[in-house]
Amino acid sequence: MIGEERIQELTSDLIGYSTADQTEVVVTLEESGLTRFANSAIHQNVMESNAQVRIRVVLGKKIGVATSNSLDRAALRRVLDTAMAAARTQPENPYFSSLPQPKPNRRLNACDNTTANCTPEDRAEAAGVVCAGALDKGLSAAGSVETGTTEYAVANSLGVWGYDTHSAARLNTVVMSDTGSGYAERNSVFFNALEPAAAAREAIDKALSSRNPVDLPPGEYVTLLEEYAVGEMLFYLSYMGLSAQAVQEGRSFMNGKFGKQIADPRVSIWDDGWDPRGIPWSFDFEGVPKQRVEMISRGIANAVVYDSYTAGKEGKESTGHALPAPNPYGPMPMNLFMSTGDSTKEQMLASVERGLWVTRFHYVNVVHPMQAVLTGMTRDGTFLIENGKIVGPVKNLRFTQGVLEVLSRVRAIGNHGQLVGSHGEGAVVPALLVDGFRFTGTTQF
Amino acid sequence: MRELASRCLDLARALGASYADVRVIRQSTEEIVVKNGNVEAVLINEEEGFGVRALAGGSWGFASSHRLDNAEADRIASLAVRIARASALVKQADVNLGPPVVSVGSYSTPLAIDPFAVSLEDKIGLLLKADEEMRRVPGVAVAEGSLEFIRTEKLFASTEGSFVEQTLVESGGGIEATAVNEGEVQKRSYPNSFGRHQGTAGYEFILGMKLPENAQLIAEQAVQLLSAPQCPSDLVTTLILDPTQTALQVHESCGHPIELDRVMGMEASYAGTSFLTLDKLGSFRYGSDHVSIVADATVPGGLGTFGYDDEGVPAQRVPIIQNGIFVNYLTSRETASILGQSSNGTMRADGWNRIPLIRMTNINLEPGSWTFEDLIADTDDGIYMQTNKSWSIDDKRLNFQFGTEIAWEIKGGKLGQLYRNATYTGITPQFWGSCDAVCREWNVWGTPNCGKGEPSQVAHVGHGAAATRFRNVHVGVMR
Numbered sequence: 008m009i010g011e012e013r014i015q016e017l018t019s020d021l022i023g024y025s026t027a028d029q030t031e032v033v034v035t036l037e038e039s040g041l042t043r044f045a046n047s048a049i050h051q052n053v054m055e056s057n058a059q060v061r062i063r064v065v066l067g068k069k070i071g072v073a074t075s076n077s078l079d080r081a082a083l084r085r086v087l088d089t090a091m092a093a094a095r096t097q098p099e100n101p102y103f104s105s106l107p108q109p110k111p112n113r114r115l116n117a118c119d120n121t122t123a124n125c126t127p128e129d130r131a132e133a134a135g136v137v138c139a140g141a142l143d144k145g146l147s148a149a150g151s152v153e154t155g156t157t158e159y160a161v162a163n164s165l166g167v168w169g170y171d172t173h174s175a176a177r178l179n180t181v182v183m184s185d186t187g188s189g190y191a192e193r194n195s196v197f198f199n200a201l202e203p204a205a206a207a208r209e210a211i212d213k214a215l216s217s218r219n220p221v222d223l224p225p226g227e228y229v230t231l232l233e234e235y236a237v238g239e240m241l242f243y244l245s246y247m248g249l250s251a252q253a254v255q256e257g258r259s260f261m262n263g264k265f266g267k268q269i270a271d272p273r274v275s276i277w278d279d280g281w282d283p284r285g286i287p288w289s290f291d292f293e294g295v296p297k298q299r300v301e302m303i304s305r306g307i308a309n310a311v312v313y314d315s316y317t318a319g320k321e322g323k324e325s326t327g328h329a330l331p332a333p334n335p336y337g338p339m340p341m342n343l344f345m346s347t348g349d350s351t352k353e354q355m356l357a358s359v360e361r362g363l364w365v366t367r368f369h370y371v372n373v374v375h376p377m378q379a380v381l382t383g384m385t386r387d388g389t390f391l392i393e394n395g396k397i398v399g400p401v402k403n404l405r406f407t408q409g410v411l412e413v414l415s416r417v418r419a420i421g422n423h424g425q426l427v428g429s430h431g432e433g434a435v436v437p438a439l440l441v442d443g444f445r446f447t448g449t450t451q452f
Numbered sequence: 453m454r455e456l457a458s459r460c461l462d463l464a465r466a467l468g469a470s471y472a473d474v475r476v477i478r479q480s481t482e483e484i485v486v487k488n489g490n491v492e493a494v495l496i497n498e499e500e501g502f503g504v505r506a507l508a509g510g511s512w513g514f515a516s517s518h519r520l521d522n523a524e525a526d527r528i529a530s531l532a533v534r535i536a537r538a539s540a541l542v543k544q545a546d547v548n549l550g551p552p553v554v555s556v557g558s559y560s561t562p563l564a565i566d567p568f569a570v571s572l573e574d575k576i577g578l579l580l581k582a583d584e585e586m587r588r589v590p591g592v593a594v595a596e597g598s599l600e601f602i603r604t605e606k607l608f609a610s611t612e613g614s615f616v617e618q619t620l621v622e623s624g625g626g627i628e629a630t631a632v633n634e635g636e637v638q639k640r641s642y643p644n645s646f647g648r649h650q651g652t653a654g655y656e657f658i659l660g661m662k663l664p665e666n667a668q669l670i671a672e673q674a675v676q677l678l679s680a681p682q683c684p685s686d687l688v689t690t691l692i693l694d695p696t697q698t699a700l701q702v703h704e705s706c707g708h709p710i711e712l713d714r715v716m717g718m719e720a721s722y723a724g725t726s727f728l729t730l731d732k733l734g735s736f737r738y739g740s741d742h743v744s745i746v747a748d749a750t751v752p753g754g755l756g757t758f759g760y761d762d763e764g765v766p767a768q769r770v771p772i773i774q775n776g777i778f779v780n781y782l783t784s785r786e787t788a789s790i791l792g793q794s795s796n797g798t799m800r801a802d803g804w805n806r807i808p809l810i811r812m813t814n815i816n817l818e819p820g821s822w823t824f825e826d827l828i829a830d831t832d833d834g835i836y837m838q839t840n841k842s843w844s845i846d847d848k849r850l851n852f853q854f855g856t857e858i859a860w861e862i863k864g865g866k867l868g869q870l871y872r873n874a875t876y877t878g879i880t881p882q883f884w885g886s887c888d889a890v891c892r893e894w895n896v897w898g899t900p901n902c903g904k905g906e907p908s909q910v911a912h913v914g915h916g917a918a919a920t921r922f923r924n925v926h927v928g929v930m931r
Binding site: 073 | 499846
C-alpha cells in the first residue's frame with residue numbers, strides 16, 4: 008500500500024494538469040496471492056503486485072478513457088493526453104450529463120492485517136489441512152486459498168474524493184472419490200475466519216455421501232437448494248435485469264413489473280455495500296457512496312441500481328453502483344443479500360416426501376433474459392430425498408428453469424445467510440426449499 | 453527487458469531454483485463501443501509487467517509485478533522461489549518437465565494494415581455507419597457495435613537457454629441488433645456472438661467483415677424473431693449448425709475435454725475435469741468418420757496463432773481426432789512428460805501476471821466436401837440453427853445444452869419457417885457420432901472469451917469450422 012496521501016498527490020497532479028471540462032482519476036493498487044491444489048497437492052501458487060490508474064476526461068459531452076498500470080507521474084500525464092485525444096475524435100453523446108458531484112463519504116476500512124500479511128506458507132498450511140483431511144479418508148482434494156488487499160481511490164474535478172482499503176480471503180475445495188464429490192467454500196474479509204478444517208469436513212462428508220450415484224429421470228421435483236446454488240441463481244438474476252441499463256433498454260424481467268408481485272412475499276433481495284456480512288465496498292468506481300437498494304421487496308419488483316450515466320438519463324441520482332468507465336454493461340449490484348426465513352435445512356429435509364437436494368450448480372447460463380430462464384448442471388452432491396430423509400446420491404442433472412418461478416414457489420427459507428461468491432462479488436443467501444424445480448436432462452456421472 | 457529477464461533468472465538459479473522462466477510483457481489495447489448512434493466507450497490501455505515462474509523443492513512458485521526495475525526484479529525472483537518452497541510443503545511428487553526446451557527466435561503477426569495506425573475517427577465512423585444501418589430498421593431497440601485491437605510484445609527466457617521475442621497483434625469487431633416487445637427480447641449478432649469475431653491480423657480483418665453491409669439483415673432478423681414461433685420442444689430431428697455454432701460446439705465439447713491438465717484433475721475445483729480419461733488415448737471413438745480435428749497454432753490469422761507458447765515451445769499442428777478416433781491431448785511440458793511425450797506447445801498465460809495454462813490454440817474441425825446449398829437440399833426434415841446465444845456443459849464435458857439466436861425449419865430440402873429461442877442438447881461422443889456431413893466453406897472463428905484457471909484467465913482461441921449436420925438430435929427444452 009502506498010497510502011492515501013500519496014494517491015491524493017497523484018490524482019491532484021493529474022486533475023491540475025488536465026484541460027478537460029471534467030476529469031476523473033480512479034486508482035487501484037492490489038497485492039494478492041492464490042495457492043491452488045489438486046490431487047491433494049499444491050500445483051499452482053502465485054502472487055501479484057499490480058496497479059491501475061484509469062483517467063476519464065470529458066470535453067463537452069465527449070468522453071475518453073485511458074488506463075495504465077504505471078504510477079509514474081510523467082507517464083500518467085501522457086495517459087491523460089491519450090484520453091483527451093480519444094475524446095476529441097468523438098461525436099457528442101447527448102445522454103451524458105456530468106460526472107458525479109461530491110457527496111458525504113466515509114471510510115469503511117474493511118481491511119484485515121492478518122489477511123494483508125498472509126504469507127505463502129500461511130496459505131500452504133490452510134491448503135495442507137484440506138489435502139490431509141481428504142487423504143485421510145482415501146479421497147482427493149482440489150481447491151484454492153486466496154488472499155488479497157486492495158487500496159482504491161476516486162477523485163474528480165468536481166470535488167469527489169474517496170479512498171478506502173479492502174481485504175478478501177477465500178477458500179474453496181472440491182473433494183472427490185472415484186464416483187462422487189463434495190464442495191465447500193468460505194469467504195471473509197478475515198483470513199483467520201476461513202476455517203479450513205471445517206470446510207474440509209463439509210466437503211469430505213459430502214464426497215463420502217455422494218459415492219455411487221444412481222440414474223434419476225429428469226422432471227419437476229421439490230428441491231432443496233443449498234446456499235451455493237441459491238447464490239449462483241442470484242448472481243445471474245442480478246446480471247439479467249437488476250440494473251437501470253437493462254430496464255432502460257427494455258430487456259429486463261423488471262420491465263412492466265414495478266410494483267407488482269414477482270416472487271413469494273417472504274422473498275426480499277437487496278444490495279448493500281456497507282453490510283459487513285458481505286464483501287463490503289464503501290463507494291463505486293465513480294466515487295459515489297454505495298446506497299442500500301431493495302430491488303425486490305417482499306416479493307414485489309421495487310427498484311434497480313444506477314450509475315451516473317443511467318441516472319442522468321432519468322434525472323435521478325446514482326445509487327453508487329458504477330463499474331469502471333467506460334462501461335457499456337451498465338451499473339451492477341455487487342453486494343447482494345436475500346432475506347432469511349425460519350427453517351433449518353434439517354427441517355426442510357424432514358418436510359419433503361419426495362424430492363432432490365442440490366449442493367451447487369455448474370456452468371449456468373442465460374436461456375431467456377426477460378423470463379429469467381437459466382440452464383446449468385448440478386455438481387458436487389445431488390441427492391434423492393424420500394420421506395424426509397436422504398436416500399442416496401443421484402447422477403447430476405441439467406435444469407432449465409426460470410428464477411422468478413423458483414422465487415415464487417418457495418416452500419421454506421433457511422434461517423441462516425451464508426456469504427458465497429468470488430472475485431469481489433458476493434451474496435449472502437439462505438438455503439431454499441422450492442416446489443416444482445424443473446430438471447430437463449441427465450449426464451453420466 | 454532483456455537485462456531484467458536475465459537478472460531474474462540468475463537470482464532464481466542462485467537461490468536454488470532447478471528451473472525458472474520469466475516473461476516480460478508490454479500490451480496496448482484499444483476498445484471502441486458504439487450504441488444507438490452514440491460512442492459509449494473509447495478505452496485506450498497501456499500496461500506492462502513481468503512474471504517469474506520457478507521450480508524449487510520439486511514444486512512451482514510464481515510471482516509478478518507491474519514495476520520494471522532491478523529492485524523489484526530481485527524481490528519477485530526471490531518471492532517466486534520462496535513460493536515454490538511453500539508449495540513443496542504440500543506435495544505428492546516432484547514436477548518433471550521432461551527434456552530441456554531451448555528455443556531461440558522471434559515471431560510477429562503478419563499484418564497488411566497496422567490497426568494502431570488507423571485513426572480513431574475512421575474506426576468510430578465504421579461503427580457508426582453500421583449502427584445507422586441497423587437503426588434504419590423499424591423495431592430495433594438497441595444497435596451496438598464494437599472494435600478491439602491488441603498489440604502484445606513479449607519476451608520469454610528460461611534457465612535452460614530459451615530466449616524468444618514475439619509481437620502479436622489482434623483485431624476484432626462485431627455488431628448486434630436487439631429488438632424488444634412486451635415479454636420478449638431478441639438479438640442478432642454479426643459475424644458472431646460474444647460481441648465480436650477476432651483474429652491475429654491487422655485492420656484488413658475488420659474491413660473484410662463488411663459490418664455496415666451486413667447490418668440491415670441482422671436488424672431485420674431481430675425484429676422478425678419477435679413474432680416468430682417458439683422453436684418446437686422435445687423433438688428428435690436432424691440438426692444443421694452454421695459455422696459459428698459449430699465452432700462453439702467444437703470449443704465446448706472437443707476443445708476443453710482434450711486439455712490434459714483437466715484430464716489429470718488440475719482444474720477439478722473450478723472448470724472441472726474431463727470424461728476423456730487416459731485409457732481413451734488412441735482408441736476412443738469420439739465421433740463419426742466425418743469428424744477430424746486438429747490443434748493448429750500455425751494457421752494464418754487464427755486467434756490461437758502464435759510463434760511460441762509461454763514455455764518457449766514452437767507452435768505446432770497436431771492431430772486430435774482422426775476420422776472419429778481420439779489420438780492426442782493438448783499438453784504442457786509437465787503433463788506431456790507424465791505420458792512420456794513432449795509438449796505440443798499449448799501453454800499460454802493471460803498476461804504478465806498469470807501463469808501459463810494449457811489453452812486451446814486453433815482447434816479446427818477439418819472441412820468436408822459438401823456445399824451448404826447441397827446439404828440443405830439433401831435434408832428432408834430438420835432444423836438449421838445459427839449463431840450462439842446460450843451455452844452450458846457439465847464439468848466432465850458430456851451433457852451440453854446450447855441455444856442459438858435464430859433457427860429455421862428444414863422441409864423437403866428447403867429452409868422454411870423461422871423459429872426463435874432454439875435450443876438443443878446432447879451427450880458429447882453420441883452427438884459427434886451422429887455427424888454425417890461437414891461443409892467445405894470453412895473459416896477460423898475467433899473465441900475471445902475462453903475462461904479457465906484461478907486466478908481467472910481469459911484466453912483468445914480459434915476454431916476452424918464449417919456448417920455441419922447431425923442426426924437424431926434432441927431439440928428444444930423451452931416451454
